[in-house]
Amino acid sequence: MELEQNETFTITGPQLEVLGELEGRLPAPARRRPAAAGFFAVMVLLSVFGIGGARLKARRSEVMSLYLSGATAHGNSIQNDFSTQLDNAANLLRACRKVLGESDGTCAAVADLIARWDDTDTAPAAQYEVIHALDSAVDVMYNAAKAQANGDALEQIEGLDANYVSTQSILQREIAQSYTPAAQEYNALAASFPASLIGAVRGAGPVELYAAQ
Amino acid sequence: MKPLTRIAAAGLAAAAAAVLAVPALAVSPQGISSDSCIADNAGLFSSDTEEYITNISVALQESCGAQIGIYTIDYIGNNTMEGYAYEVFEAWGLGDADKDNGLLLLMSRGDDDYWATPGEGLESAFTGNTLGELLADNLEEPWVNADYDTGARQTVLALAERIADFYDLDLDLDAVGQGLTTDSSGAAAEVQPAESKRSVFPMILLLVIIAVIVLAILSTPRGPRGPHDPDAPYAPRVPRFFFFGVPRRPRRPAPPPPPRNDRPGGFGGGRPGGFGGNPGGPRPGGGFHSGGARPGGGHSGGSFRAGGGSTRGGGAGRR
Numbered sequence: 001m002e003l004e005q006n007e008t009f010t011i012t013g014p015q016l017e018v019l020g021e022l023e024g025r026l027p028a029p030a031r032r033r034p035a036a037a038g039f040f041a042v043m044v045l046l047s048v049f050g051i052g053g054a055r056l057k058a059r060r061s062e063v064m065s066l067y068l069s070g071a072t073a074h075g076n077s078i079q080n081d082f083s084t085q086l087d088n089a090a091n092l093l094r095a096c097r098k099v100l101g102e103s104d105g106t107c108a109a110v111a112d113l114i115a116r117w118d119d120t121d122t123a124p125a126a127q128y129e130v131i132h133a134l135d136s137a138v139d140v141m142y143n144a145a146k147a148q149a150n151g152d153a154l155e156q157i158e159g160l161d162a163n164y165v166s167t168q169s170i171l172q173r174e175i176a177q178s179y180t181p182a183a184q185e186y187n188a189l190a191a192s193f194p195a196s197l198i199g200a201v202r203g204a205g206p207v208e209l210y211a212a213q
Numbered sequence: 214m215k216p217l218t219r220i221a222a223a224g225l226a227a228a229a230a231a232v233l234a235v236p237a238l239a240v241s242p243q244g245i246s247s248d249s250c251i252a253d254n255a256g257l258f259s260s261d262t263e264e265y266i267t268n269i270s271v272a273l274q275e276s277c278g279a280q281i282g283i284y285t286i287d288y289i290g291n292n293t294m295e296g297y298a299y300e301v302f303e304a305w306g307l308g309d310a311d312k313d314n315g316l317l318l319l320m321s322r323g324d325d326d327y328w329a330t331p332g333e334g335l336e337s338a339f340t341g342n343t344l345g346e347l348l349a350d351n352l353e354e355p356w357v358n359a360d361y362d363t364g365a366r367q368t369v370l371a372l373a374e375r376i377a378d379f380y381d382l383d384l385d386l387d388a389v390g391q392g393l394t395t396d397s398s399g400a401a402a403e404v405q406p407a408e409s410k411r412s413v414f415p416m417i418l419l420l421v422i423i424a425v426i427v428l429a430i431l432s433t434p435r436g437p438r439g440p441h442d443p444d445a446p447y448a449p450r451v452p453r454f455f456f457f458g459v460p461r462r463p464r465r466p467a468p469p470p471p472p473r474n475d476r477p478g479g480f481g482g483g484r485p486g487g488f489g490g491n492p493g494g495p496r497p498g499g500g501f502h503s504g505g506a507r508p509g510g511g512h513s514g515g516s517f518r519a520g521g522g523s524t525r526g527g528g529a530g531r532r
Binding site: 072073074076158159160161162163164165166167169170173174 | 295299311313333334336340341342344345346525526527528529532
């Protein structure tokens with residue numbers, strides 16, 4: 001059946017009466033189809049960017065918390081391990097200076113990196129850069145001191161280096177097993193559509209990996 | 214179908230070749246058992262040394278859940294000592310699952326190297342420096358002399374004593390390792406195996422139960438009788454107790470007895486080593502034994518059982 005242009009088509013039913021009453025209360029311009037379409041579009045955008053964006057941001061926070069604050073049952077965390085590593089480096093530096101001298105270049109390099117750590121952002125890429133450089137500098141300093149030390153001094157620096165190497169292994173493994181897989185998984189999600197668009201609007205973009213940028 | 218069959222066969226062959234042809238560069242942990250704290254793949258230790266180390270590890274296990282495991286191998290392949298020790302530790306599950314207080318000593322004869330890794334719960338007690346010193350003081354000289362028994366015994370004792378200090382335990386671990394213990398006067402005395410100490414109460418309980426049953430037999434009234442030959446003379450109903458074997462001879466001719474239940478009793482009378490375990494005497498030498506013969510709900514003291522602990526790696530090795 002085709003309707004004439006001036007005929008109206010009315011749907012009746014008790015459920016629609018409520019909606020009909022509400023529609024009746026709207027101003028006249030809002031009762032038109034373009035207004036309804038616009039309203040529908042707004043709702044879609046709110047759902048996608050609002051709810052979807054909130055979930056994406058929450059997931060990003062979870063991943064970052066693994067790096068920034070996540071702790072094991074024994075209270076160990078990546079940031080605590082960083083602190084321990086810097087302490088180990090400082091202790092080894094003191095022992096090596098006794099052997100190599102205060103003005104030794106290898107010791108100065110380690111000292112500079114330790115000082116630089118205090119000004120480093122608590123971010124994976126920035127911390128990786130400093131720690132990676134520190135590992136190399138400590139290795140050079142230790143080998144130089146070991147070549148010259150003997151007796152108790154040698155025993156001391158070997159022991160302090162053992163502390164440093166032990167914490168280094170733990171730290172690298174912790175990051176590789178806990179943070180890196182989660183970060184890579186999130187980044188794959190954030191790179192897909194429409195997550196990439198949502199992330200750009202809502203500030204939930206990819207997270208940094210603990211690696212060179 | 215012939216071409217498809219050839220292609221399928223070629224594909225399978227290629228897949229098999231790809232899997233089998235991968236060079237065995239990485240050695241996987243081997244010889245590990247959750248019932249033993251020693252995996253002597255390189256055959257370095259005597260049975261006395263294994264017993265010594267096991268005694269100490271079990272004593273720690275029973276005191277605080279800590280466990281010391283020793284793993285020997287000829288070569289670790291392309292692994293680092295620290296990385297291989299981590300894999301072995303995680304595969305073994307040393308230490309209590311909640312306390313993570315295991316400790317692994319890895320000895321690689323062919324690589325001429327050794328390494329020790331603590332569980333996460335013992336990281337503060339065994340820093341790299343501490344472990345390095347312990348190993349240098351107790352293992353290096355015997356290692357150089359290829360006296361692996363002495364090195365292992367000394368090192369395990371030193372590690373165990375540090376664990377005992379960490380948990381504030383009062384244990385004479387050397388005496389424990391040798392199968393000796395000291396009484397309150399300090400005199401050394403041969404210790405009864407742990408299982409026999411716990412055999413006293415079950416034996417008493419068994420005697421009490423037997424006494425109760427005997428009294429019940431003696432005081433049982435002549436109640437309703439079970440089915441019997443109506444032509445047979447009257448006979449008292451005698452209770453049947455399977456673990457007492459043949460019932461008491463009745464005073465008058467009795468009807469044929471019902472079929473016997475020959476299952477061993479729940480108190481372990483027919484099962485070797487049940488409640489009572491080893492009734493006494495020294496534990497046989499020649500290494501470790503498991504507690505697998507004990508009833509499921511019983512106490513498994515006196516035997517090693519990997520606790521499921523984990524590690525974050527680290528540790529120290531040969532300097």
